Amino acid sequence: MEYRKLGRTDLDISLIGLGTMTWGWQNTQTEGFEQMDYALERGVNFFDTAEIYAIPPSPERYGATETIIGNWFAARGNRDKVILASKIAGPGMPWLRDGDNQINRRTVLVAVEDSLKRLQTDYIDLYQLHWPNRGSYHFGKTWNFNPDFDAQAEEDNFLEVLTTLNELVTAGKIRHVGLSNETAWGLTKWLQVAKDNNLPRMASIQNEYSLLCRHFEQDLSEIAIHEDVGLLAWSPLSRGILSGKYLNGAKPEGARLTLETRPEHRIGTQVDAATQKYIDIAVQHELDPCQMALAFVNQQRFVSSTLIGATNMDYLKTNIDSIDVKLTDDVVEAIQQVRREYPLPY
16 A cells, blocks of 8 residues: 655555445445455555435435444444544535534534544544535536635634634544635635634645546646645546446446436536546556546545545455556556546536
């Protein structure tokens, strides 16, 4: 396994990180335990979860994944072996905290305490803000994102939240803080507020990044590299689309997008066309398509960890094995040619 620094902290996290959002819905607790056992054995020390997992979020499944992880810690007695990340949800779900779920002092304090109980631990290594109060271009909002908000009010909220997170760091309940689904403006403003007020600095940013989704590269990558706020890349296989299993409208039994009840913005003719071309490159160079896609993410300077998620052990093993795949210049150039042809498939 390869390890990279988590921002400017003293933590070395595995370049392959274990995503957990299917546990409690697609995967049972027993299967979650098996995945964690195997990942840890392979040198994966970075596990990522969130209060709203299992996905898709619902009142019935709320906290299920954290509960499974907490039960695993209790059963194995190995909390010290894992660098654990979790997240507080932003606004949008009326059933969460009675609909009053802006990220602010009150909700951060409540969410951290509840996560600690479910996780059966005294501390969370990396506590992240799952998405901004003001919204962003993630989750299929690329085409209608409208950054119309009160910038001063946002900055005031950032100060309130960072002050609260600082109290939790001082109390030993969280160690470091990070962002998720943020924009370039948001990231730079969080860093500025932290610096001006001597408050905890955002160590990472967890955004979607894959062969099909490369929004991060234009502006955020520059900040990530030069401000030491590395990317934790989520959905590096675009919800499994890059495997090819959904091509031409296919809906395999038990697959995530087959079971998903929400509209899926990643499905479309351009996505199919780009996916097929990426698979063709992999076949031409005798590579597994999923391993090629993951290796592409692994090789980016601005990536601190590639968060894989798998619903069975075969997928998990193949995905972790991508750490040993190094793409040649010919493969990278072929990938770039497809990217130029399909720069923004969704």
